[in-house]
Amino acid sequence: MISRMRNIVQHNLPAKILALVIAVILWGYVMNDQNPSIENTYTVQLDVVNAPEGYKITKDASNVKLRVRGPRSLFVSASESDFKAYVDLSKVEEGKHAVKVQTVLPQGFELVEAKPDTVTFTLDRIVQKKIKAEFIVTGSTAPGTTVAHVEPSVETVTIEGAESDIKEVTRVIGYVGLAGNSDDFKLKVPLTAINADGREVAGVTVKPASAEVSVQLARGLMKKVVTVKPILGDDLASGYEVGTVKSxxxxxxxxxPEDILSKLSSIETQKISLDGLTKTTDLNAQLAPPDGVTVTNSSVTVHIEIKAKKKTASGTASP
Known part of the structure; x- marks a missing residue:
């Protein structure tokens, strides 16, 4: 039996080898000429895997262009959804990092180029901070009435967001509209985190997001516009001095009452501490009205110019 099989294999062996060579050549011709290797480009969404919790994550690219090569026949049924691009953030820590783009391609394709091949990621830690809420009264009450007292349901709130965004927040404010009311009233006031320019800081959440404010009105009181007089503490660090102060x-x-207001030309703030200040700063200050006097808004912003004292020839700060 074995001898018979050997005879079959060896019979006309040169012709069989020649036929095999011709078949391989023909197969290569068909594959290379009739189904050549071509290239195409697909734009795919960049996926993020193993993203650490507790961070705000931003990136400088959301899509990746993949240039791939493969037999023409494979492109007939291929679509963008078959190609994947992703980055792995499992080993990325806080800060800015350039991360290599990884790809997943269907069988038979090879990657020619990924653009971009690295993507810059910034990881910003999510933090919380407590801050005093300010309530600003706008508009006016009905004729013959004035605001006697504004009582919000919260005094301090918690702001939450990326650490870089939280550092921008200087105030949390809510606007209390009087809207011509003639009687005591309550309203729900949204709270907003703003920066030094008075603009809302995007991405920062205020908790609670709103406060209930009770407004008490009074009748028969005289109204008068007076100057705000900031009162500064004496705890400024040595080597610095105060320049311009403006509310x-x-x-x-x-x-x-008329007998009190007739003698009143200004209203002071509570004493403002200068401890730790080394540069020009805007601070929130509470007003300190005399007994019997009410103010619509109980606080003001005080701009305080802080500058280093000039040194004398001996190297000491001038008094």
Missing amino acids: DPVKIEVAG
């Missing part, structure tokens, strides 16, 4: 607003409307 915002400069003047404010107060209400009270």
